[in-house]
Amino acid sequence: MEFNTDRNTEEVENIAAAENDVGQRLDIYLAAKLEVSRSNMQKLLEEGRVFRGAKVFKANYKVKAGDVFTVMLPEPELLEIRSEAIPLDVIFEDEDVVVVNKSRGMVVHPAPGHYTGTLVNALLHHCQNLSGINNVIRPGIVHRLDKDTSGIMIVAKNDAAHISLSEQIQNKTAKRSYIAIVRGNIKEDTGTISAKIARDKNDRKKMTVVQEGGRTAVTDYEVLERFGRFTIVRCRLRTGRTHQIRVHMDYLGYPLVGDPKYSPMKVPFAIHGQALHSQELEFTHPRTGERLRFEAGLPEDMQKIITRLRNGQF
Numbered sequence: 001m002e003f004n005t006d007r008n009t010e011e012v013e014n015i016a017a018a019e020n021d022v023g024q025r026l027d028i029y030l031a032a033k034l035e036v037s038r039s040n041m042q043k044l045l046e047e048g049r050v051f052r053g054a055k056v057f058k059a060n061y062k063v064k065a066g067d068v069f070t071v072m073l074p075e076p077e078l079l080e081i082r083s084e085a086i087p088l089d090v091i092f093e094d095e096d097v098v099v100v101n102k103s104r105g106m107v108v109h110p111a112p113g114h115y116t117g118t119l120v121n122a123l124l125h126h127c128q129n130l131s132g133i134n135n136v137i138r139p140g141i142v143h144r145l146d147k148d149t150s151g152i153m154i155v156a157k158n159d160a161a162h163i164s165l166s167e168q169i170q171n172k173t174a175k176r177s178y179i180a181i182v183r184g185n186i187k188e189d190t191g192t193i194s195a196k197i198a199r200d201k202n203d204r205k206k207m208t209v210v211q212e213g214g215r216t217a218v219t220d221y222e223v224l225e226r227f228g229r230f231t232i233v234r235c236r237l238r239t240g241r242t243h244q245i246r247v248h249m250d251y252l253g254y255p256l257v258g259d260p261k262y263s264p265m266k267v268p269f270a271i272h273g274q275a276l277h278s279q280e281l282e283f284t285h286p287r288t289g290e291r292l293r294f295e296a297g298l299p300e301d302m303q304k305i306i307t308r309l310r311n312g313q314f
Contacts, residue, residue, distance in 0.1 A: 028202070091296065149178075183256075184229065198210045230309055257275040259276075
């Protein structure tokens with residue numbers, strides 16, 4: 001199975017600076033407004049794609065009150081999403097849904113730099129049909145996991161299932177819980193982190209807790225085991241923001257072991273990426289109305305870390 005996307009015209013964006021934008025570097029400001037990387041925005045500026053009238057702007061220009069910038073976005077490349085015979089750990093499947101245990105290191109859907117080898121590529125080979133609500137780039141994808149987060153995910157095989165599952169996630173009747181290994185000794189047995197999250201203005205690939213703006217994010221956590229310098233916790237999502245658990249635990253002062261974005265310090269354990277695993281998923285079946293619960297066992301790398309912690313080998 002193969003999908004194509006093709007747009008033949010360049011997009012034009014007109015961005016008007018507000019009072020609180022004054023003084024920002026233009027590349028940082030526009031990258032945040034258009035939700036692209038700073039390096040991509042710098043490339044657009046170098047190509048003369050950002051201007052006002054006849055004036056072309058450079059990356060280090062400081063935004064002034066009343067500025068209105070025109071940005072010519074290049075025509076997207078023709079994209080082919082191909083099916084690939086990639087092994088999948090399927091936990092459950094019927095005519096409406098597929099529940100899979102995603103491995104650490106697998107990207108969920110195609111994106112720049114990752115057009116092959118993704119979960120979507122594997123699903124297109126495995127399934128005859130996937131919902132089309134999220135267009136050809138993300139067919140069937142109801143919710144995401146970060147590349148280096150392992151664990152359980154649900155995929156919709158038709159639009160009716162997709163709508164039902166999305167609504168359940170939105171109204172919080174679908175339940176998700178994760179196991180994480182974090183740095184530090186969490187003293188409280190349980191707790192709730194309620195802190196708004198927004199994209200980091202200085203690094204568009206990171207999220208951060210903010211006092212103003214941002215999106216509401218709530219994470220409940222429960223300590224499972226303590227080892228002095230490290231703690232094993234179960235986290236339950238009330239909301240589903242990008243990097244939510246990683247950002248919230250770092251904000252609390254207990255970053256995830258191995259997290260390359262929020263805790264780049266070396267660890268005495270062999271793990272490529274953050275020690276975070278989507279362990280449980282509970283939802284109402286979109287056709288039958290039956291309440292279903294599935295669990296994905298911890299991956300081998302996290303099992304080995306926990307064994308070493310219990311044996312005092314750290």
